[in-house]
Amino acid sequence: MKEIKKMENLASHHFFEYLIAEGIVTNEQLSFVLEEARHQQVSFISCLMNDKTIDPSRLFSGLSHVFCLSTVDLDSVDPLQLPGDVIEERLLQKYQVLPLWQEKEKLGLAIADPTQQLAIDDISFHTGLIIEKILVEPEKLKQLLAKITKKPDFPQKITDEPDKNADSEIAVIQTVSQLLQSAIERGASDIHVEPYQDHLQIRFRIDGLLYLAAKFPVTLIQRIITRFKIMSQLDIAERRIPQDGRFQVAEANHRNIDCRISTCPTLYGEKLVIRILDSNKMLLAVDKLGMTIKQKNCFLQALQCPHGMVLVTGPTGSGKTITLYTALNILNTSQLNISSVENPIEIVLPGINQVNTNPKIGLDFAKVLRAFLRQDPDIMMVGEMRDQETAEIGIKAAQTGHLVLSSLHTNSAVESLVRLLNMGIPAYNVASSLNLIIAQRLARRLCARCKIKDNLPENVLLALGLSHAEIKSNLLFAAQGCSECTDGYRGRTGIFEMLLITDEIKSLILNNCDAQEIAQHAQIKGMQTLYASALEKLKQGEISLLEMKRIIKD
Helix, strand or coil: CHHHHHHHHHHHHHHHHHHHHCCCCCHHHHHHHHHHHHHHCCCHHHHHHHCCCCCHHHHHHHHHHHCCCEECCHHHCCHHHCCCCCCCHHHHHHHCCEEEEEECCEEEEEECCCCCHHHHHHHHHHHCCEEEEEECCHHHHHHHHHHHCCCCCCCCCCCCCCCCCCCCHHHHHHHHHHHHHHHHHCCCCEEEEEECCCEEEEEEEECCEEEEEEEEEHHHHHHHHHHHHHHCCCCCCCCCCCCEEEEEEEEHHHEEEEEEEEEEEECCEEEEEEEEECCCCCCCCHHHCCCCHHHHHHHHHHHCCCCEEEEEECCCCCCHHHHHHHHHHHHCCCCCCEEEEECCCCCCCCCCEEEECEHHHCECHHHHHHHHHCCCCCEEEECCCCCHHHHHHHHHHHHCCCEEEEEECCCCHHHHHHHHHHCCCCHHHHHHHEEEEEEEEEEEEECCCCCEECCCCHHHHHHHCCCHHHHHHCCCEECCCCCCCCCCEEEEEEEEEEEECCHHHHHHHHCCCCHHHHHHHHHHCCCCCHHHHHHHHHHCCCCCHHHHHHHCCC
């Protein structure tokens, strides 16, 4: 498998050289296509085919020549003569491929993109056949697939009742694949696979909350769990200790979605949690975070500082990772040496030197940070300030000409100061190193299609902090639910509190003022608390009062 991938990468490199040497594309066109492919998370071949400025016939000829593939004109193919039922229809739709012939253990497969190795591997796995790739024109392949496929809606909805053949290994593979596709389509961030005494329960986490997705009988518990472990290259015989792994799900348009899996032994078997890391949903743009204009400017201003520390704080699931990655994405230029240490790496960012910690061999945050300091760094990102040693090294780096980004688990921005001091960091180091602390939460956004006016009693609205004029305007909305959103919510938005470490705040830290005094001073100077930020979103009709109360406890 590794040798095949090496050959594919080498062929891709030769193809670039061939395109330029033959005058099919210019250097500028090729650079643009590669950047577009990286941005859209699709293959570069797909982007080349969609570029109307490139001659498709010359591109097709080049693919055949460089990848040493035979070609077929699909206009000459009789659909009735194609081998039937060799490949599931959902796989044909998913990968945009078509079986042309079958001879003993070989299958001739029509493809438009010869770099689809993951698709080839998956189809070979499902069919048990050796695949021979045959290059065809993409438009003709699309037209022929449309003729022979029966229905476009794949995958079907998951039902609680398994098929009659559910005990077969193929059915289990199909079930797991269907679960993954359904979770991706529904925008789930996590899949929970939970064994109980009399059934296996599957739940999806969507917009921060868990929803029941499916139930399966006891007979399928170990089969489904084992399938996930095989995909993740985990030890299927080891069920007593937790394990971690990763795998990829092949999606339409040649896009691969990373998944991270964690196992944990429970009373009735191993519970699995699969984190879906869909980079297409993780739009790393500051305008997508949900900050106000003032908050955004404060954030960007802090990132422009050549040294110092920016901390992002909040409970698990509050969106800290996306905020940190957005910061890295903003800072990511060829003029800067940027490194990150994470556990685990959630999003792969080209141009960033990303390191995964490995406690088994003693590779922790502190050790990696020390290594970074010997690597001529400009910017460093530490996934989390977990202990005094890591915090001390991070603060030292911030004081010696480096910009450091990191996160903490505290409820508010000011509490982060207390946490650092409680770790044993001297007040003068805290005051001299910090630039900005961001506290945040994620709130479910009301569905714009079906949200309804929320007629609350006046005393409730006054207690919230609304003025009489705002109460008369009846600005508040509540969730209702429709065919598009089901429960009245679609997507999430960030709620932020930003503590800019000004000279006055530094003075308060050095004078050992308590958290309440620092918070009061910051609010007088214009800091918007989490509550105030959530209230603004409430008045703008973005979130409901129930959602505000769910995420803001005080």
